[in-house]
Amino acid sequence: MTTATLTLQAERLIARKKLVALAAPLLIAAYLIYVFFAFDVPGLRDRVSLDNMNTLLRDTYSYKTHVTQDNRNGEVSIAIEGERKGTYPQGDSPDWVKLGPATSVDLGDGHLITLGETVRYDIPGYGTVTARPGRSGVNAKLPPGAVPDWINASRNRIAITTDAGRLTITRNRTEVFRYFTGWELFFFTLDSPFHDLSLTQLIANGDYGGMWSDFWNNKMWRHADVAWALVETVLMAFLGTFGAAIIALPMGFLAARNFTPLGAARFAARRIFDFLRGVDGLIWTIVLSRAFGPGPLTGSLAIMLTDTGTFGKIFSEALENVDDKQIEGLTSTGAKPLQRYRFGVIPQITPILLSQVLYYLESNTRSATIIGAITGGGIGLLLTQAIITQKDWEEVTYYIVLIVLMVMIMDSLSGWLRRRLISGDAS
Amino acid sequence: MAETVQDIRTEYVAAMRQKRVLNMLLLVIFVALMVAGFATADARNAGGFWDGWRNVLDFPGDVIGEALSRAQLLPGYFLKYLPSLIETINIAAAATLLGAVLALFAALLATRGLAPLPWIVAPVRRVLDILRAVPEIVIALILIFLLGGGPVPAMIAICLHTIGALGKLFSEVNENASLKPVEGLASVGASWLQRMMLGVVPQVAPNYLSYALLRFEINIRASAILGFVGAGGIGYDLRNTMSWGQGKFDEAAAIFLLLFGAIVIVDQLSSHARNRLTHGKAYKDKGAIL
Numbered sequence: 001m002t003t004a005t006l007t008l009q010a011e012r013l014i015a016r017k018k019l020v021a022l023a024a025p026l027l028i029a030a031y032l033i034y035v036f037f038a039f040d041v042p043g044l045r046d047r048v049s050l051d052n053m054n055t056l057l058r059d060t061y062s063y064k065t066h067v068t069q070d071n072r073n074g075e076v077s078i079a080i081e082g083e084r085k086g087t088y089p090q091g092d093s094p095d096w097v098k099l100g101p102a103t104s105v106d107l108g109d110g111h112l113i114t115l116g117e118t119v120r121y122d123i124p125g126y127g128t129v130t131a132r133p134g135r136s137g138v139n140a141k142l143p144p145g146a147v148p149d150w151i152n153a154s155r156n157r158i159a160i161t162t163d164a165g166r167l168t169i170t171r172n173r174t175e176v177f178r179y180f181t182g183w184e185l186f187f188f189t190l191d192s193p194f195h196d197l198s199l200t201q202l203i204a205n206g207d208y209g210g211m212w213s214d215f216w217n218n219k220m221w222r223h224a225d226v227a228w229a230l231v232e233t234v235l236m237a238f239l240g241t242f243g244a245a246i247i248a249l250p251m252g253f254l255a256a257r258n259f260t261p262l263g264a265a266r267f268a269a270r271r272i273f274d275f276l277r278g279v280d281g282l283i284w285t286i287v288l289s290r291a292f293g294p295g296p297l298t299g300s301l302a303i304m305l306t307d308t309g310t311f312g313k314i315f316s317e318a319l320e321n322v323d324d325k326q327i328e329g330l331t332s333t334g335a336k337p338l339q340r341y342r343f344g345v346i347p348q349i350t351p352i353l354l355s356q357v358l359y360y361l362e363s364n365t366r367s368a369t370i371i372g373a374i375t376g377g378g379i380g381l382l383l384t385q386a387i388i389t390q391k392d393w394e395e396v397t398y399y400i401v402l403i404v405l406m407v408m409i410m411d412s413l414s415g416w417l418r419r420r421l422i423s424g425d426a427s
Numbered sequence: 428m429a430e431t432v433q434d435i436r437t438e439y440v441a442a443m444r445q446k447r448v449l450n451m452l453l454l455v456i457f458v459a460l461m462v463a464g465f466a467t468a469d470a471r472n473a474g475g476f477w478d479g480w481r482n483v484l485d486f487p488g489d490v491i492g493e494a495l496s497r498a499q500l501l502p503g504y505f506l507k508y509l510p511s512l513i514e515t516i517n518i519a520a521a522a523t524l525l526g527a528v529l530a531l532f533a534a535l536l537a538t539r540g541l542a543p544l545p546w547i548v549a550p551v552r553r554v555l556d557i558l559r560a561v562p563e564i565v566i567a568l569i570l571i572f573l574l575g576g577g578p579v580p581a582m583i584a585i586c587l588h589t590i591g592a593l594g595k596l597f598s599e600v601n602e603n604a605s606l607k608p609v610e611g612l613a614s615v616g617a618s619w620l621q622r623m624m625l626g627v628v629p630q631v632a633p634n635y636l637s638y639a640l641l642r643f644e645i646n647i648r649a650s651a652i653l654g655f656v657g658a659g660g661i662g663y664d665l666r667n668t669m670s671w672g673q674g675k676f677d678e679a680a681a682i683f684l685l686l687f688g689a690i691v692i693v694d695q696l697s698s699h700a701r702n703r704l705t706h707g708k709a710y711k712d713k714g715a716i717l
Contacts, residue, residue: 035521039578047575278691290486293473407560
């Protein structure tokens with residue numbers, strides 16, 4: 001080979017590399033442009049719901065208390081988030097609401113609303129709005145001048161939204177919202193004797209058993225159910241992962257070239273693994289939930305089936321890479337086949353298998369959340385339910401925090417076990 | 428102290444016995460956990476295992492039966508649902524591409540010795556941990572509420588998760604990269620971006636690509652699942668066709684087959700490409716452990 005041909009070769013190679021270096025980003029850019037239009041990203045602007053975004057953001061860190069007056073009979077009810085579970089008992093009220101013939105609601109910063117046959121709202125810096133809701137409409141009287149855009153008034157309905165809260169009057173109902181920062185009734189609901197005590201008062205009270213039971217059975221946040229849901233999710237991951245490992249181990253031997261000389265058996269085992277992996281976890285979940293109904297068992301079995309395929313492939317490959325020398329050594333001392341497996345093969349593959357299984361335990365905790373959302377079990381179910389109602393975003397936030405914590409704890413646990421069981425043995 | 432062979436042997440036997448007892452104990456605890464766990468799961472499930480397992484094949488039987496009785500319609504269904512399948516694959520591909528590019532930068536920032544500012548390593552790692560820990564479905568469901576249904580929420584959700592997962596793997600690869608090219612580039616006055624793009628990325632590109640391909644396989648499955656909860660693509664069609672009493676099980680069967688085929692083909696292609704990337708052209712394909 002002469003220098004000239006070598007130079008030519010090198011030049012051709014460099015030219016090709018240049019082309020690839022240029023073409024790859026261009027192709028990627030072209031693909032992304034195609035996707036941009038295929039997914040109708042430009043049309044997204046019309047679909048984005050800013051109202052929803054506001055509700056969501058506001059709800060995650062604050063809650064509102066509804067004071068509602070039935071305009072036909074004058075009855076007033078006060079409910080946190082408007083839920084039955086958060087309703088104040090008749091005759092009881094928070095200190096910013098004064099019940100009486102004309103109930104007064106203090107929204108803070110000088111915003112004062114008086115309910116009754118005539119509803120008055122004193123808005124600092126604007127004036128007083130009055131209304132006499134009745135059969136003929138809401139009969140609202142606004143201060144003179146142009147109507148500001150935070151007041152939405154018509155014959156049968158008026159809505160006033162200020163920084164302090166919100167007043168809505170219709171012919172039949174008058175409703176006041178006041179917003180508070182925090183998560184409402186997280187520890188105790190209104191029917192618990194502990195709900196308006198401070199931390200020091202609680203410690204002084206001493207009835208810790210009663211406190212725990214009121215907290216644990218909190219009807220608004222259902223702490224007991226949430227704890228169970230978390231346990232169910234971890235249980236799905238645990239049963240699914242280890243169940244799959246137990247099934248996949250003997251089948252892995254069957255699929256390994258050096259342990260199964262019979263080609264047909266090997267082929268069959270491998271195709272079973274491919275099938276289990278290829279039919280996705282989604283499909284297994286659907287099929288199994290038809291037979292077993294929703295719940296943690298269905299989730300466990302779905303994870304087990306999918307992962308049997310994955311583990312089978314990993315295990316059989318690990319077995320094919322086993323070092324023969326140790327087995328030969330054992331054979332030379334007269335070990336029987338079973339002893340050869342026990343002392344020649346198992347010690348070699350245990351670290352690989354264990355580390356893979358523990359790795360999947362963590363990743364399956366996430367899958368279990370997702371499967372729970374599809375089949376109806378565990379924290380995934382609670383999360384989807386809370387999202388579907390589209391109003392309890394503080395609960396959604398709570399569940400998300402719990403899920404992230406759960407996955408992170410499982411991650412550190414699996415990492416700790418891996419270090420303990422695999423490398424820790426030597427030290 | 429003179430140790431006789433006898434002493435050593437007794438010590439060894441005692442140590443062995445202790446280890447065996449410990450292993451036995453671990454095994455007993457493990458078996459107890461499995462049994463108790465199974466019993467709990469069984470008790471809390473809507474239908475029990477022992478009643479349900481005989482019905483496992485009922486639903487697949489119905490689907491297959493209906494599909495076989497109208498087998499001549501299957502090719503038509505394949506064509507009908509092909510656009511949905513392409514959408515599912517597009518969601519996965521776009522999310523993997525965007526996620527991999529963002530993960531590349533995140534990984535460079537999360538590697539000690541490569542990050543331009545040393546203090547940035549820890550916060551970037553925490554962000555990656557959180558991105559990885561949030562399941563896609565959580566982000567997708569919230570985004571569906573905000574952006575309406577369709578492929579974009581699913582793509583963003585998968586993309587965020589991909590950044591977290593690939594960012595961690597990439598930064599592990601970076602840790603094994605040689606720093607000599609980086610130092611050489613620094614000595615001739617290259618900027619941080621130039622040092623990374625010319626000094627680090629060429630070393631790690633094959634591993635990066637291989638991980639990204641593996642992620643693509645995972646993301647196709649994720650994209651099908653997200654469709655099932657309302658994010659478009661073939662998962663959505665699957666959910667509509669397999670509800671009871673619609674008589675559309677033949678269409679569901681066609682979708683099952685399409686999805687299965689797509690997953691198997693992508694898995695095969697990607698595992699072939701990954702083998703070539705990590706072992707070079709000459710490597711005989713026998714599947715790599717990842």
